[in-house]
Amino acid sequence: xxxxxxxxxxxxxxxxxxxxxxxxxxxxxxxxxxxxxxxxxxxxxxxxxxxxxxxxxxxxxxxxxxxxxxxxxxxxxxxxxxxxxxxxxxxxxxxxxxxxxxxxxxxxxxxxxx
Amino acid sequence: xxxxxxxxxxxxxxxxxxxxxxxxxxxxxxxxxxxxxxxxxxxxxxxxxxxxxxxxxxxxxxxxxxxxxxxxxxxxxxxxxxxxxxxxxxxxxxxxxxxxxxxxxxxxxxxxxxxx
Numbered sequence: 001x002x003x004x005x006x007x008x009x010x011x012x013x014x015x016x017x018x019x020x021x022x023x024x025x026x027x028x029x030x031x032x033x034x035x036x037x038x039x040x041x042x043x044x045x046x047x048x049x050x051x052x053x054x055x056x057x058x059x060x061x062x063x064x065x066x067x068x069x070x071x072x073x074x075x076x077x078x079x080x081x082x083x084x085x086x087x088x089x090x091x092x093x094x095x096x097x098x099x100x101x102x103x104x105x106x107x108x109x110x111x112x113x114x
Numbered sequence: 115x116x117x118x119x120x121x122x123x124x125x126x127x128x129x130x131x132x133x134x135x136x137x138x139x140x141x142x143x144x145x146x147x148x149x150x151x152x153x154x155x156x157x158x159x160x161x162x163x164x165x166x167x168x169x170x171x172x173x174x175x176x177x178x179x180x181x182x183x184x185x186x187x188x189x190x191x192x193x194x195x196x197x198x199x200x201x202x203x204x205x206x207x208x209x210x211x212x213x214x215x216x217x218x219x220x221x222x223x224x225x226x227x228x229x230x
Contacts, residue, residue, distance in 0.1 A: 041223070042221050102160055
């Protein structure tokens with residue numbers, strides 16, 4: 001299994017540009033989520049999904065959109081990038097029942113908005 | 115609001131020593147806790163977890179202790195090695211089932227440096 005994969009690894013945007021960060025997992029996990037990590041801080045939840053077709057907002061959702069059309073993929077869209085969105089973005093996945101609450105993280109996407 | 119915080123932002127130890135990383139949480143309803151290790155340029159890596167119905171759980175060279183009375187969590191690393199140098203995060207979850215399932219609240223992180 002590849003686990004959780006994210007693309008791209010690095011990205012530089014200009015203010016106002018849009019882009020999509022890709023996330024995929026091959027573990028058949030129902031639950032997927034996006035976090036951002038700013039320097040010297042822990043991870044903050046942006047959006048999450050408990051299954052295909054179901055998404056909800058986390059702690060810091062403004063400026064981001066998500067959709068979940070398949071179990072495997074959970075893309076994060078920045079509609080109009082702002083410098084405040086410069087951060088490292090992590091995608092994570094887990095099972096949604098039983099003892100499977102452990103979330104597994106991808107390698108991250110480092111985004112710089114100029 | 116709900117939060118998970120760490121007492122010590124940095125910890126330096128000698129190789130072979132035991133390390134203890136602490137974490138305080140504020141949400142008494144949290145029922146699941148996880149410790150993650152994050153190396154530079156990588157995503158968080160699962161170390162060990164514990165449920166609120168337990169006080170202690172052991173893994174390979176790691177032990178997590180949970181004190182619900184004072185809402186305190188600790189990670190003990192035995193015989194610390196240079197490869198253990200990383201940032202360590204605690205995270206809490208409130209919600210076995212339902213839409214809050216999997217919503218983790220992370221602490222700030224502790225930088226562990228192991229000197230040879």
